Amino acid sequence: MFSGLLGKYRAVVISIAMFIILDAGVLVLNFYISSQLAEDASNVNLAGRQRMLSQKTAKALLDYQDLEVNGSKASADASLEELRKAVALFDSTLNAFAKGGDIKGASGEQLFLKPVSTPASRTAVDKSMAIWQPLKQDFDALFASEVGSEKHQRLLRKLVGEERSFNLSLLTLMNDLTVDLEGVARQKSETLRMIQAGAITLAVLNFLLILFHFIGQLRRSDAETEQARNETAEILRTVREGLLLLDRDMIIGSQYSGSISDIFGQQEFAGMSFRTLLKSLVVESDMKTAEEYIKLLLNGSVKENLVVSLNPLSDIEVSLPDRSGGYQVKHLSFRFNRAIDAGQIRHILVTVLDITELVALRAELERASQNSGMQISALKELLHVDKEALVIFLRESESSLAAINDILKERTTGAHDYHDKIRSAFRIMHRIKGDASGLNLPQIVQAAHGFEEQLRALEGVEKLRGGDFLPLTLALNEFFRLIGDMKDILDAFSSPVANLREAAKRPGPAQLDVAMLERLASRIAVEQDKEVKLVIDAPAFDLIPTGQRKVVQDCIVQLVRNSVVHGIEPRDERVLYGKEGAGEIRISMQQDNGQIRVSVRDDGRGISIDKVRERAVQRGMYSQDDIDSMQPTRIISLIFEPGFSTADKADEHSGRGVGMDMVKAAIQQLNGRIRVANRPSRYCEISFVIPGEADAYPVAEAV
């Protein structure tokens, strides 16, 4: 880390080091020159003293000469002593100036004096020495001679004379020395000032360098910080995850990603407690577990990945208010991670992911995998069905269901309206069932059968009320969904889909679906343990107006079903009556005077008048008296009335008494007439005549 710091602040450290070295250098130099100056000052003082001593010596000599003659002995002796001291001090100092040596300072301290080095001083000292040496010898001789002796007197006179001759020269030389030494000192102090000024200039420059360097670096660092902050803000704004930091008290930090607002709504989160954020979104028990989990994470001794499974918020469903006042359900996933800085757990980083789409996708996948069983069986069913027919069937079924819904929607004024609704719905549903059966779509047949069961149950309810229809409405919804699913499957597995969509737009089949009728007849026959063969002779089908072909085909389907279920006998019974084992159903279609006659004839047991009578009474359709008064043709026409069926038990193919009334209603809708030709034990032929392309007969008649 230290080397890192040094790296980052290298320039600054170097600058500061230079500043210190420079200052220290100047300081050392200062000390040195100051000591030199002190030495020089001392030299100047000593030189000055020499100047003074030269005069003092002269004065003391003259004083002594005077006192020796005229003064007392004591004063003469004192004067001589003073002269001796002055000479000794002058001599030692001059010698020290010349060769260096210890001398006595101004205040009596011992000093070491270096020999003078400048040429002017040297000259002055050398000249002084030349003058002084003989004088010194004379002084020494004077001091050695006995006071009052002739020699003493002679030497004194000689010295006074010499002093008068050389005193001025010596003074001048000492003055020169002083002046020169002063000059040297001034020179040195000048140098010192120069050095100081230079050093201060350098120090200031260095300081400015540091300052500019620092400011530049601060600016760069500020710019980098600003850029980093902008980038962080941009990341937080853009990142899809909700990111926030929790401190040890589970308080949200000042920085969090924009997604937090998207997820939890617009508000200020900084400083909010985590508990407040989740209040009303998470149940209390989960909240507590979450808090404990966070506490565990804050505890450094617990391994983070060992406690991950304790996170209670890894997938929670929350309901957040949306703008329209309702609730928006979101699935959120919270992840908690330690934010470690310098080995300490400083914060918990909370990552919130909106996984709503993911969960929806997962649910969709689950649903798809659940449905796949259904879809595969449905697919198997659909594979062998003529696609065009199937598309038409699904389209028509959807509009039939919509028609049932319209029937439900119609206003009611009384209980009879409810029963009308039930009957109408019955007819429509029965047709769907017939078509589905014709196409061999067991799932739809089953659903339609279930729907019919519900209608049947409703019909049995006394004092029907609107609310009783609710299960039926929901079953209708399910039926819509089933048809929708089939369409989806068809879309998914058909290619090209566009062709089918086109087919769906066509108004009706171009030809009578012979294959479908054969499949239908043989399937029902197998289920009923009968044998049947279909003979179809329908060249006139394309003469039927296109919009009516479907209705005609539906009627044929219903009549064929009726023949197999009610007409054709089981093989044994047929053999007993001398008939062929396999029953025959003949479908024919002829054009006659612009009309089209369609007939379905079977060689079965025919319609039993007695059974019809019995059934009609049993069903409560008519009283016994009414029935007794009816002609056989009228009795036969009862099979076309709603709710009539001669089958003992309602199953997928018969027994609801809906099929024939549907045929009747359909033929009436086409302005046609129905005829029944019946011979018990031999045959039954139900035919209808409808107008061709142009004609329309407003007659509906059952014979």
Next chain:
Amino acid sequence: MEKESIEVFIDSLAHFYRQVGVGEVQVGVPYLLDSRTPMVSDFTGIIGVSGKRRGCVYFSCPKAMLSYILTSMGERDNSSEHLCDLVGEIANTIAGNARKEFGADFMISVPVVIQGEPERIHLPDNTRCVVIPTKWKSYQSIIVVALE
């Protein structure tokens, strides 16, 4: 959609009428409604539903009916504001009852009241809604249950 869930909403409405003491409501034959074409009367109270089932439930009725109820409750002020409050109150009663019945399975929002404006109703687009026509006196109102 379960029959029981829808019945809770119907019962809640009946409960409201009993509460204000204005007599029984007649329930008509329920039918389906394409969710792309919401159907509303003059005033509508919408409650959002989430949780186990999602979507919304709304009650819509003509202005005259609300005025009648207000009058029968002794309220003279028939301003739109009061009518909105009343339809909101009806929706609230339905919401409250539903909350009680469904418990934690459903989250029921605070009702939103609109006048006309069927475009403000957002129905889940992958299902058909169930419309329950109700009749009280001579007034037709509807409850629409639009749940996934």
